Amino acid sequence: MTIRRKAIALISGGLDSMLAVKVMQKQGIEVEGVNFYTGFCVEGHTHAIRKKDKDRQKRNNALWVAEQLGIPMNIVDISEEYKQIVLNPQHGYGANLNPCLDCKIFMVEQANAMLNKARELADAKGFDFIITGEVIGQRPKSQRKETMPLIARESGADDRLLRPLCARLLPPTLPEREGWVDRDRLYAFSGRNRKPQIALAREFGLEDFAQPSGGCCFLTDEAYSRKLADLWQARGRKDYELDDIMLLKVGRHIRPARHYKVIISREEGENHFLSGYRKQFHSIKCVSHGGPLSLVDGAPSESDLLTAARIAARFSQGRDSDEVTVEIQNQLGVAKQLAVTPMGAEEINPAWYV
Secondary structure (H helix, E strand, C coil), X not given: CCCCCEEEEECCCXXXXXXHHHHHHHCCCEEEEEEEECCCECHHHHHHHCHHHCCCCCCCHHHHHHHHHCCCEEEEECHHHHHHHHHCCCCCCCCCCCCHHHHHHHHHHHHHHHHHHHHHHHHHHCXXXXXXXXXXXXXXXXXXXXXXXXXHHHHCCHHHEECCCCHHHCCCCHHHHCCCCCHHHCCCCECCCCHXXXXXXXXXXXXXXXXXXCCCEHHHCHHHHHHHHHHHXXXXXXXXXXXXXXXXXXXXXXXXXXXXXXXXCCCHHHHHHHHCCCCCCEEEEECCCCCCEEEEEECCCHHHHHHHHHHHHHCCCCCCCCCXXXXXXXXXXXXXXXXXXXXXXXXXXXXXXC
């Protein structure tokens, strides 16, 4: 009796991983998905808290892809283990603070561990190989022809790692050599042009998918990476917590001095989000005029809090007034009100903007 082979698919929620699974399903392979939560893929959360995105569909793309393809999905939290990848990437960063090559090796390594564990528990009924949606030349750091073997080797997956979308440009893997999959029905996509993938999606009848080209990792974003680097420099060490990750993507970040910075919300949705942190930071709220909620991160003095209040007033509806009344509250909920003069645009050093 023919054994139906099983594969673990790394599902990012993007078009490429969706297509990779579909290609395997077309060949009768049973696929189960895995998505690794690093803490930095928080795009859906950003859309959820911003009022301007209220009409944008909110969904976890990885779970949505699994639903569309009819496959089981495992969400695995690797945020703590992933820290060392971000802080000390063996193969360095990409254009920003994205450790893409180390990231890919780590995720395939985690999937390989799942594969091996499943084989130990279920013997022949376990997973046989791993698939990803990688395409040669699509990512300058991690998806190059010379790095593909490196990822397979260092992750421990070796030739059990199959990339259906570019497999015909690479040496045959174990699933191909053993006849589990037909190499002639795999693809030879390369480069950053997504037209072949979009055409294949139409061929498969896939009309709704996450927009290609992006990915949701905030570490690839220049502005976000700049804020993270600023955080490390201000604290004098490379480290972060989950709350740091979340706060870096919300509001304006203004640092008048190394020992403190002001986080100013940009809209109502961010106001609500930042209010959840009022027990962790000093907070500033405009009382006499409409305005943003601001948090003061660090170790501010009384003089620093006054400066922060003037900056917060600058972004309120009273920016052109002689005085704005603000309320400054500490982490214990003790509050005081005072009148401040909004800081003029010329007083804010452009270098303060993180």
